[in-house]
Amino acid sequence: MLMQPEHSTMKSWCILVSLGLVCFLHDALSCPTLCRCYPRRPEVVCNMAPLTEYPSEGLPENTTQLTIMFTNITSISEKHLNATPLLRGLHLYVNQLQNLSSHLLRGVPLLHTLELTENKLSHLPLHVFKHAPLRSLVLKNNLLQKADADWISKDSNLTWLDLSGNLLTKIPTTLLQKLPRLENLDLSDNRLEKISANSLDSVTKLERLNLQNNKLDAVDASVFQNMHNLTYLFLTRNKLDKLPQNLFQGLAKLEHLSLEDNQLTHIPPGLLDPLDSLENDGLDLSANPFLCDENLQYLWRWLQKNKKKVFLPETVTCAKPQSLAGRSVLSLTETELNAQS
Template identity: 70%
Template sequence: MNAWCALTFFWLAYFWHGTLSCPALCKCYPRRAEVVCNEVSLTEYPTEGLPKNTVLLTIQFTNITSISECHLNATPLLQELHLYSNHLQNLSPHLLRGVPHLHTLDLTGNQLTDQPADVFSHTALRSLVLKNNLIENADAEWLPDNSSLTWLDLSGNRLTKIPTALLQKLPRLEILDLSNNQLEKISANSLDSLTKLERLNLQNNKVDMLDASVLQHTRNLTYLFLSHNKLDKLSHNLFQELAQLRVLSLEENQLSHIPSGLLDQLSSLDEQGLDLTSNPWLCDTKVEYLWRWLQKNHMKVFLPETIICAGPQSLAGRSVMSLTDSDLKLQS
């Protein structure tokens, strides 16, 4: 048994490139080739002592303000880099040149703004998370043409427009999160290149209209989040190409009517997959289409009884589901 333990120790030491060293304020897990640094007092990137064969590195809740290509050269086999909730402001040009195996980079909760060209080039990144930073412009020069990205998260920043030029470099993108920004307009061709897109999150923005053709090329969409915007009308053919859509959230907008036929295009909705709550529905004769659709498809709607009339005054507060032919002044 003692001989086996000695052999195991020797093997681990060899695999860890001849050393069991670990940076101060960090924890190293040789079996997983993982390093975790989780100390507020850390002020500089912990290059010294990092095992060269590290594949997973997490540095979180520290006072680090910058990271450079030279820092990452210490771990040439790195595959995942998670830099949550630090104080990063600056990333060096060609940041990833020394980590060609890196596929996941998470920079959530830092203070990043504009960054240099090619900052995320030189490796086949698949996941890039820039959530909760101070980014106003997502530059197309950040990434190479024909990028391998399948997941891009730019939520919680200060974007005022869709980064169309950047998106044109992402033909493999499956998940795009632009929620919690300051987007106002979604131009007609801004998503045309995203033919593999499956999840699109635009909630908590200031979007007041969607061009009828904006979703015509995103035919693989299964989840679409549009809640907490300022949408007051929808084109009757907005969803006509979304035959695979399973979840659609439209709550907390300014919708008063649904165009006739709009929801008939969404035959793949999950049970409770459609949310229409907290809109100022006007229960006049134009609400007939929504009323009839809800009667037949209420199982597909989240809390259908809470879809409430905002007017006219005689019906205010009534559930659309509860209305009658007489309420809507429909001829029998």
């Protein structure tokens, strides 16, 4: 009599295992048309152009990674994502997405990576990225003119935000104020015209900042003052013609700085002195129209002492005066510089 309950319990356990195995096999065999399913990961990849609607039907419920790319899907809703409640990574590259529903991520509470590179998104609804503990959000190469703070919840977990390749004209300050953990910010290939004071004050943990290929012609002297963890700073291909003398004060951890292809004619005395952590080849000053006169002596002396830290130092050349045009700054003598006073 004492053995019967134990036997009954074991029988029930075996049935549950069998049911679980049946469910697993059912998920393994289930896969939407035009997609490939990898049950062991568990991952689904859909990359067929004829796909025009989100493939909710047939998605294995235990899917944790979903990639949809090179399709003609134009919209995704909260209802679609409810089919995969265990989703951790959603990668939506090179589709035709124009619309995302509000509260899109409510049914995927474990999602930490969302990539929406190269779609047709011009506007996103409020609360679109709330409800999931996102750590990485990529909105690269879309048509966004504004980045709204109401996309995400306060005190977000985001450490990686990529807004490159859009139509932004301003740094999204109110959005950044909700990102205290942000480590990587990419705003390259937009239409930013200036970096205002305090616009980056909230992202004190930032390690990489990419502002290259914008229309920046001015940078406030205090803009980087709270970014003590910054190691990479890219300002390539802008319209900067001068830099504040104390711009890099406090950037003791900076290892790579790119100022290539701007409109710099001089480097103010002391500008580069705080950058003790620059690695070899860590500074790029090429493709600037330097005026090689007595006011360039600070840069000339710094280059003499820190040649190894400069990427292709021979490409730091004079644009004017005509007598020195094309000469490497390093090749000049102090007498030649003083002669151009």
